Amino acid sequence: MLWDDFINSEWHDWRGSGRSEDRLAREDWLTEFISEHELHIAVPLTSDEQELLRQLRSFLRICVQRIVEGTLPSRQQVEELNRWMATGPVIRQLKIDEDQKGVLSYIPQNPGLQAAAAEIAGSFAQAIEQGELSRFRICNNPDCLWVYYDDTRNRSKRYCDDKMCGNLMKVRRFRAKKKQQSEPQK
Template sequence: MIWDDFLNSMWRDWRGSGRSEDRLESPEWIGQWLSEHRLTAPHLPSPQEMVELKKLRDLLLRIVQAFAAGSQPDPEDLGELNRVMADGPVVRQIVQTDQRYRLDCVPTLLGWTQIGAEIAASFAHTLADKDPARMRICSNPDCLWVYYDDTRNRSKRYCDDKLCGNLMKVRRFRARKKAGD
């Protein structure tokens, strides 16, 4: 999804070195993310556009944090989400592929304001058509990766059980051993 990849542009070393990297600042990362989600930007974000993107990232993260904590987002944050979407209008278009028809929402503007609206819309789509209570933040405090829990019993606690899950298991084991000494 556009929105969770966007949120995870804030990368942290899950192994606990304390290293982190804001990949939104990396032109390579931006280029890859845009092409993966078939978004088009006329240029890299200007300093002001970067400020707006980071504000949007903070906004979405606040909403995810609310859901991940089993609560509801602040209505003001939802209002802000609507405002971001309103700045990037779309037109509806019917598209024929073979014998089938698809209804597309085609962005009308080209630029980072429109891309911000597309990110917000991808998030709003998950809110409306999926289960926002399944939004998660990895339980490894060094990782904090954002993901959507699509497991059947909604029990996914880590972004990756083999990586963060195992690491935390080892940490708990060591803590218990230390407490037992």
């Protein structure tokens, strides 16, 4: 989804090196992101444009954090989300695709960075509207902080990736337990 891909542009090394990377500053990452989500943004971004997107990103992360803790965004946060969306008016357009299915698309009236920010904010607003809030997640590995939507049937997805973070945390728990067992009893 657009909103979580966007938040995850703030990358943290899940292996725990403490390294992090702002992928908004990486042209190759941005180019792929833009093409995957059909956004109208010209790369490379100016520093002002990066700053604008960073503001949106921190705001969205705060909202996700709150949702993960079981609370809806506050009234001020909803207002702020609406302000982000207001910067990108769209025209709705219906098309019939090859499978004879109606597809509604939203064409930005003033394509550009503001419109893209509005679209990202809109994708988050749509997730709040249509998704189940109890499925919003931040990876349980404290070094990772990856944001995702848990679409498993029993809502059991605790890590962004079971083979990576899930496995790493299992190994850590195992080592901690072993260390505890090998310490002399007092």
